[in-house]
Amino acid sequence: MSATSIQHKSEAPKKLNFAVITCSTSRYRLLQKDGKLDDPSGDKIVEKIKDAGYNVTFRRIVPDEKDVIQHTVMKALKSRKVDIIIMCGGTGISPKDVTIEAIKPMLDKEIDGFGEIFRFISYQEIGSSALLSRALAGTCKGKVVFCIPGSPQSVALSLERLILPEAAHILKHTRE
Template sequence: MSSQSTKEHKEGTLKVYSFYLVTISSSRFSEFGAVSSPEEANDGSGKLMQELVTSSGHKVTKYELVPDDPSLIKGSIHRALESDADVVITSGGTGLASKDVTIESVAPLFDKDIPGFGELFRFKSIEQIGSSVILSRAAAGLLKGKVIFCVPGSPNAVELALKDIILPETGHLVKHARQ
């Protein structure tokens, strides 16, 4: 696809979109419980997600903190589906440890996978973390007309994912998710 046809394809996608943000962390949840803002949970990555979304001219519909529990993670995704959010971003639980169950909880729900997100995220992460990139299971997909991203929980990963990939493509992705 040429840059001109890409530009034409993205026309009409520059709008304000709503984001539903979910931090997945058992340790943070056990310390702070169910909270409605990243500040209440001392959640630097959640706060960064919120700041990046709003500074890009979009809005945050809701923030949630949930533990690494498949049923609670799925519950959060279902609440996001019932909200007016266009995009759902989960942060945390994407590693290889036995407690990391975000991908196992969320990816099977997808109507369609977006493999290019995880591929591009890992490619761009090589500059920051080198070959350790193989431990990342960042993923994305479509579910009931919404775009869902599962990103690692570190602030560097959140910044890279949002600034370099998610926010620049939000309108384009939402447009396709609704077709």
Template sequence: MTQPHPDTLTISVNCAVVTISDTRSLETDKSGQLIQQLLVAENHIVRAYAIVKDEPAQIQQEIELLAKTANLDVVLCNGGTGIAPRDTTYDAIEKLLEKTLPGFGELFRFLSYQEIGSRAMASRAVAGVYQNKLIFSLPGSSNAVRLGMEKLILPEIRHLVSQMRK
């Protein structure tokens, strides 16, 4: 698919990766590792990485801490976006966002629908801006992470960050 205004930017984006899970560890966090690998492959910089329990206060505390990091542009979260009782990521992040990017969630669910069918409606993937940082929240499955990163985030991350820096 062609872009209406092809990106000629070659900037490296400073990123943080946050996995939200009650069960994952550094050794078992395949989705967090995948996000980092995909970022590095596109010459972006991973400045921080954390695993946080699916507790709203802990999620918000981590995002607030990262938002204060001067050399950070984007926070990429994964996990906790469903509707199970322990899935609180969307609720915690959505309350912090100063601006939302509704198209991100809409497009993510559309692309997911093409892969997994109607179950895609249960995803509460969300993106927006908090304290001049882009925040993306993806489901925790590696397939969902790959889809969101390759089809939505990586193609637009440089453009979105350049817009934030204006």
């Protein structure tokens, strides 16, 4: 790591507050029907964030609908208790996968390297199926938004190898 990166990371915020938004029509319907939060990937995200010493201050499950996704993200963006938003699910290529279509127009800047490196690492682990991921990250209104696939393996990879090691550093630059 370069001296500049080390310096920037040392100047980055130490306390981060996350929003976790799971995009899944089936999980949303189950929540509406039974009132039970059945979201293993979202639970794994929360666990990894807390294990890193950060907080989760906003959590939702939404259906795969662009307007609902955008409305929920806007609520998180307006919250003073949210620094970083993690969108889980809806990043594939099926017609119902609309997370990227909902989020991309909202971003001030895209962090292209996130998706590129995510797919590179995924390729090393799962092979050519990594092509199907449209993982995305960017900045919006002084906050950072990550869109990751909903599989438990993708959650672990993205949080452990990319998001948590760089979240504070990215947020620092976003707010300069």
